[in-house]
């Protein structure tokens with residue numbers, strides 16, 4: 432059992448609060464991704480769990496044991512870094528064997544375990560080579576092997592794929608996910624790449640400036656973002672946002688356009704929002720684009736530019752001076768002027784002041 436629990440974990444560097452009261456309850460065997468922009472405190476959080484940084488406040492439990500005062504080597508975790516730092520003068524075999532030799536594992540057992548890990552990672556043919564005779568992906572697999580071979584309770588990985596080229600990264604992403612499930616080792620994986628996070632994680636913990644924004648399944652952080660930051664950070668192209676005022680008639684006035692809300696949503700805003708200033712959000716994937724004013728409540732938009740992506744097209748439209756991005760099929764016939772719809776079941780509403788979702 433290696434549940435990992437963080438309680439109000441806080442770490443400061445001088446004035447900077449790198450990790451701010453971070454609480455997470457990570458289940459045994461779970462694959463959790465810490466996701467956030469550069470400087471959001473992901474590496475710092477991971478290093479605290481590994482024991483490489485001392486938190487200023489908070490508790491860290493690994494497998495129900497409080498580990499705050501334990502040395503890194505006594506925490507039963509293995510960390511894989513972005514730069515895999517293999518020992519250049521050692522062969523792949525020796526690199527893999529090294530952690531076991533340090534732990535005084537008998538020679539015969541070392542041989543067996545190296546073979547087993549090499550098999551698992553499909554690097555058996557490479558055991559006699561030196562790191563510089565390997566491709567980036569092969570080196571990365573050896574680095575993973577070196578972490579796996581100790582059979583730790585927890586894997587901690589800090590952007591382990593970011594040095595690989597795009598194609599290999601996509602391949603290794605799937606390999607790593609499969610391996611994690613096969614080994615059943617609780618894994619905390621740091622990345623700033625949302626695609627990596629969404630495709631690999633059981634749950635994603637989204638950080639901004641050291642503060643946890645949402646901890647949920649990939650589906651939920653996409654469909655039910657808890658605040659403006661998450662709605663803007665997850666998904667590509669990013670969510671369209673419009674500052675609006677809720678009028679007495681229950682209409683959202685965005686200046687360039689008005690949006691009629693159903694009564695139940697008006698009620699929710701009135702109950703939950705700190706004022707009548709709200710932010711309307713809609714993903715480009717959910718904006719419907721029409722060539723004519725086919726029905727009521729459509730918003731007039733001018734064509735601004737078109738960004739073809741092969742299987743889909745990003746249509747950049749302007750409503751007044753506001754840019755709206757919409758995804759359309761490549762077959763869609765672009766006109767100078769369009770009518771767009773934000774289907775009510777797809778919109779997000781946020782409190783402008785707090786950024787929190789109202790839905």
Ligand SMILES: Nc1ncnc2c1ncn2[C@@H]1O[C@H](COP(=O)(O)OP(=O)(O)OP(=O)(O)O)[C@@H](O)[C@H]1O
Pocket residue numbers: 444447448449467468469470471472473474475476623
């Ligand atoms: N050793 C340090 N001394 C001083 N400040 C630090 C130190 N390590 C990190 N910081 C600061 O703490 C904040 C969080 O840094 P951290 O490295 O955890 O971010 P990150 O989310 O891993 O970013 P990236 O995606 O760029 O790796 C940043 O503002 C950073 O400048």
Ligand SMILES: [Mg+2]
Pocket residue numbers: 473474475
């Ligand atoms: Mg980092």
